Amino acid sequence: MKIKAIHLTFLLLLTTLTIFGQPKIIGEWYTPVRNKFLKIIIKNDSIILTKQKFDLSEKSNYPYEGLFKIETKLFDNNTFSYVVSETKFVDKSDLHGDKSEVTGKQISYKILTFKSDSINKKLAMAIYSLDSNFTSKDIAEQFLNEVQTNFIGIGLYDNLGVEMETKKKNINLMQLNDVKKYLQEIILFDNANRDKIQKKYKLNYVYKESIIREILSKIGYNSFYNGRDLEVIFEKYSTDSEIKKLLNQISKSNE
Structure with a gap:
């Protein structure tokens, strides 16, 4: 019984270290831009870019800067890369010259990359994240490993980081x-x-x-x-x- 208890304690300790040893990537992250935050919301199935006032207690009604559906995930050590899809409604006459169809959907794919700093419990977003543009998920996936090798990051704060900074x-x-x-x-x-x-x-x-x-x-x-x-x-x-x-x-x- 003692051996089982020790083993269970070890597993609980290992789980705790895994959870707290590096920042959670799922959640809300912020980086300041002029007079407000660029807010990045990372969920299990999507990533949202929007704006937020510096005072997080104030409700912000900014429109989405980007709404991305997660298609593929690649986690390598402390780097997190996502193939995401973005759906936009477009004027089909611009695409095909067919004015009988006023609107349609256009789906594009990007790679959004983040890197965690487990020591300082921080997260950074790759500067080139919004520049990638692929016509299919399969093509985007071919570039996943490539984007991880040349990382230039934008520092992000979580809610606790914002609170500490304001002090x-x-x-x-x-x-x-x-x-x-x-x-x-x-x-x-x-x-x-x-x-x-x-x-x-x-x-x-x-x-x-x-x-x-x-x-x-x-x-x-x-x-x-x-x-x-x-x-x-x-x-x-x-x-x-x-x-x-x-x-x-x-x-x-x-x-």
Whole structure:
């Protein structure tokens, strides 16, 4: 009986470690974009993209940015790839020149890829997720392994992560030295990753914003700010010669 009890305890412990050792991918995830979140809802059978106000307690009535049905799943270590289908209603006259049929369905397939960080309990979405476009599920499945080898991720927060982030200092409290440090970190990142993204992706703007906000978070500030708030900080210290130099350097690197 003791052996069975020990075995049962071990199985329960193993199950607990499996559940809590890495972030759950099923659930609601957020990444900040300008004055709101891009919200990604991952279910067992579908993935939904929509928008959400920074205050999660407020009801948001934003339309769906994407509604995808999961067709195929591939889990490899800490990478999760999904072949998904998206159905859109289109004007068939645009497709076939047949004006007698006003609307019809057009189904396309994409590969949405996510990677988990079990140590920091975070999730990232591949920057190229919305760029793939296949005419069939079979063709999409042929590229599943390929997309996993070249991962560039957009950081995502779960509900707990959002709550923890909002407890950090407000950017309105930023002093001159912190602003300098923030800009210097952006320049360091740009220099190290300049050649990383050579292609224009649909999610490029989301990736860039997630990076500059992540840098702000690392120096202790709440990264869920309205876009204008940061501009006000820069204007406040715009007469400082070093700030001018740093902003000019960032501007040139983005040309």
